[in-house]
Amino acid sequence: MPPTLLPAHRVFIWTIGCQMNRADGERIQRELRRAGHTPAGTLADATAVVVNGCAVRDNADRKVWGMLGMLKGLKKAKPHLVVGLTGCTVHADEDELAPHLDPVDVLFDTLNAEPLLARLARAAPADAPAYEDVEAQPAPGAGAVSRFVNVIYGCDKRCTYCIVPFRRGAQRSRPLAEILDEVRRFRDEGAREIVLLGQIVNAYGFDLDGTALPDILEAVDAVEGIERIRFTTAHPRFMTRALAEAMRDIPGVCEEINLPVQSGDDWVLKRMARGYSAGFYRDTVAMLRATVPGVALTTDIIVGFCGEREAHFRNSWQMVRDLRFDQVHVAAFSPRKGTVAAEWADDVPREEKLRRLHRIEREQTVVAEDINRGYLGKTTEVLLEELTPGKGDGEGPRWRGRTRTNKLVFIPHRVGLDAGDLRAVRITAATPWSLRGTAVANAPG
Ligand code: SF4
Known part of the structure; x- marks a missing residue:
């Protein structure tokens, strides 16, 4: 199939809040991708920013207002930057929201990104490549276990x-x-x-x-x-x-x-x-x-x-x-x-x-x-999620994984371990927050 060529923005999605907000952020990113836009690696590189806000706690609100304040400053230097606001924040009282809306070009519900897509289509970025090969872009979240x-x-x-x-x-x-x-x-x-x-x-x-x-x-x-x-x-x-x-x-x-x-x-x-x-x-x-x-x-x-x-x-x-x-x-x-x-x-x-x-x-x-x-000395099934760099304690890189009971486990890296593997791990150390162990063989049946 030939690649789909469309005008592209580089979109930075800033998400705070719960796992549902993170899932919504990924879904918005997928919709953007389908429309031909790419994710921006950093705010500085972005031609559009989506603030995916949370309102559950007072300090979450404050962080959203702080981010919008910062974007207001950034728009002075980058007047073409498109700013979208979504998440729980958009359903706040008008009085609460109004003082912070200065930099916002489009408000949209997390379940309907159409207003954002329409706004981006109207504002082709002056400083971005004119076209992107959608098929060549990695899907948002792809590769995560x-x-x-x-x-x-x-x-x-x-x-x-x-x-x-x-x-x-x-x-x-x-x-x-x-x-x-x-x-x-x-x-x-x-x-x-x-x-x-x-x-x-x-x-x-x-x-x-x-x-x-x-x-x-x-x-x-x-x-x-x-x-x-x-x-x-x-x-x-x-x-x-x-x-x-x-x-x-x-x-x-x-x-x-x-x-x-x-x-x-x-x-x-x-x-x-x-x-x-x-x-x-x-x-x-x-x-x-x-x-x-x-x-x-x-x-x-x-x-x-x-x-x-x-x-x-x-x-x-x-x-x-x-x-x-x-x-x-x-x-x-x-x-x-x-x-x-x-x-x-x-x-x-x-x-x-x-x-x-x-x-x-x-x-x-x-x-x-x-x-x-209680896990010490026992062998338990761990799903390997991500290889993390060493902590500078001479131990080298280690895998982060989880037991079925959702305990965080750290395992020294060795050849043959890969993200997504289910491994039998013998637990050798325990703290209130995590476990450490060594991969011993394939996961127990
Ligand atoms: S009202 Fe809030 S705390 Fe209560 S069940 Fe619903 S989401 Fe949970």
Whole structure:
């Protein structure tokens, strides 16, 4: 087939935020590629910039405003630079957004890049090559061993602290056929692991007729060449026995799950409108652990939510001690304008929020080290993701990989190891954050 020749921009995509935003950024890059544009290696080299913003936390907003401020300066030196804004940021209040829009030429929703493509078509870059050979460009993300696939967009819950439903809209599941097309394309580009994404990934199919997340897991598992499947983020309310059994019975689905609890206290959970109690969460974890042998469990906790007293906080801390999570992502509450909680008194002082945060982190570090030390001397299957340079400690380059339980593992490089390999690795050292080991033979069967 002859190469497709089109006017080309060099587009730099700046993404912050969650894995869903990263997946959206890659998808926009693919659409740009289809339209004939190439990725820019650096901002300085770009003829167009896409700011793919996040609004979940206050500091994410600040970073986006900072980036737009910097682009405003850059446009003085490069007046032809086209700037697009997308991600959660574009659905902010007009009042909030307006002061930052000076450098922005086009606003567009992540699911519809047409306005961006139209704007680029109207503004052929003065300083870029006139034509690009689309077929010769590498696909965005190609070669990565692990790829993200969005399966459901939006969220129908209304947790009182969360801005996401206002920015991402109602739940919309992607059709199975579309998901599988993307999985096969990623497989052809070298992926061995697929991570299925959604704000509430286990709400997949609530807006469809009969298809649910276990069906997707089964269908992806049947795609030849895909060795591992993960999914995130799961909501405790929808963590059903059927899903746990799918995790146990479908060979490619990894024994690992992120199940955000947010608080271990019933009064706080009710105020957050999470839709479950601490007891329900504990029972759900017990069901999961009884159904999926060796399952690794991570969670998210917010400390210092409006009205959280020491006794409430202690219930979260106690849960961390009791449930022995593999990892806890802990955040100090910060109000987001437009949410219900932003109308309440943010009455836990910043120093106290940080004290609570550090207490949970300290507790969790002890638990995580203990869990990871359990791997010492054992041989486990590791998917090699990337060869990283040595740390200057004389050890030379090493491979970064992951166990099925999503533990980060570092392995010294030796001839014969390659990205995408599944290797049996004997674990020789453990810290709370990672493992080290040596490849001993092929992966255990
Ligand atoms: S479930 Fe709650 S925290 Fe998660 S995206 Fe929806 S509203 Fe936000």
